[in-house]
Amino acid sequence: MIERWNRDDSGVLHKDTLFLRAGKAGEYGISVQYGTGSIYHAYFTYLCGLPDAELFEDRPDLFCGKSLVCMTEEWARFLRKQPNLETVCLRRLMKPLRGKSVKEVSPLPSEYRLRPFDEEAFARKPYRHGSFYQSYEDFSRRGSGFVIWHGKDIVCSVSSHLSLGENVELDVTTSEAHRRRGLADRCVAEMLNDCAERKLTVHWDAKNTPSMRMAQSHGFELFQEYAVYCLKA
Numbered sequence: 001m002i003e004r005w006n007r008d009d010s011g012v013l014h015k016d017t018l019f020l021r022a023g024k025a026g027e028y029g030i031s032v033q034y035g036t037g038s039i040y041h042a043y044f045t046y047l048c049g050l051p052d053a054e055l056f057e058d059r060p061d062l063f064c065g066k067s068l069v070c071m072t073e074e075w076a077r078f079l080r081k082q083p084n085l086e087t088v089c090l091r092r093l094m095k096p097l098r099g100k101s102v103k104e105v106s107p108l109p110s111e112y113r114l115r116p117f118d119e120e121a122f123a124r125k126p127y128r129h130g131s132f133y134q135s136y137e138d139f140s141r142r143g144s145g146f147v148i149w150h151g152k153d154i155v156c157s158v159s160s161h162l163s164l165g166e167n168v169e170l171d172v173t174t175s176e177a178h179r180r181r182g183l184a185d186r187c188v189a190e191m192l193n194d195c196a197e198r199k200l201t202v203h204w205d206a207k208n209t210p211s212m213r214m215a216q217s218h219g220f221e222l223f224q225e226y227a228v229y230c231l232k233a
Contacts, residue, residue, distance in 0.1 A: 002089055017046075018168075019046075036050035037050050047068060047071060051078040053078075064232065087230045094215050103189060105185045114186060123136070126173070127171075144198070158184065
């Protein structure tokens with residue numbers, strides 16, 4: 001579920017996400033440097049510094065059809081003036097958490113099996129989880145995750161999308177047919193507990209209200225709501 005940003009303010013993001021930090025470190029995505037700023041394609045496209053109208057005109061591939069996050073008021077004002085502005089969506093950045101889940105989760109229904117994100121799960125890359133690690137050995141050393149099996153299928157997966165030092169970005173997905181059964185809550189709790197024991201800090205960028213509420217139920221606090229802009233290609 002995608003929510004619209006129905007506000008008059010810019011929705012500028014006031015803190016680097018783990019995605020952006022990894023982009024600036026050269027460990028994730030690609031970057032474009034120009035005279036008055038930088039652009040980082042790191043899951044989202046982060047616009048830093050001042051707008052460059054000539055670059056915007058000459059390189060529409062850098063902007064159109066992307067999920068644009070403004071790190072400055074100048075970029076936000078610039079985008080709001082564009083005639084091809086299609087949507088402005090709402091995201092919530094949570095405060096990073098280093099600690100176990102505070103939520104008491106219910107036992108899984110008998111037909112489901114909880115397992116660590118092991119080599120078999122990594123080979124399957126459920127919901128593309130694990131795709132940004134070089135190998136299972138790399139994932140097991142720097143990442144964390146748990147999955148739930150239903151028969152021969154993985155129907156829920158919570159794993160680190162990326163790692164940067166002692167930080168991991170949490171990503172959670174449940175197959176539509178298996179939602180509202182507590183699967184994601186159980187996987188999230190297991191991953192948070194594993195990360196706490198390994199002294200890893202977990203980051204969560206919530207895409208909608210249900211995601212934010214799930215994060216809060218496990219002990220995360222909201223840092224900031226922000227806007228994501230999309231221009232027609």
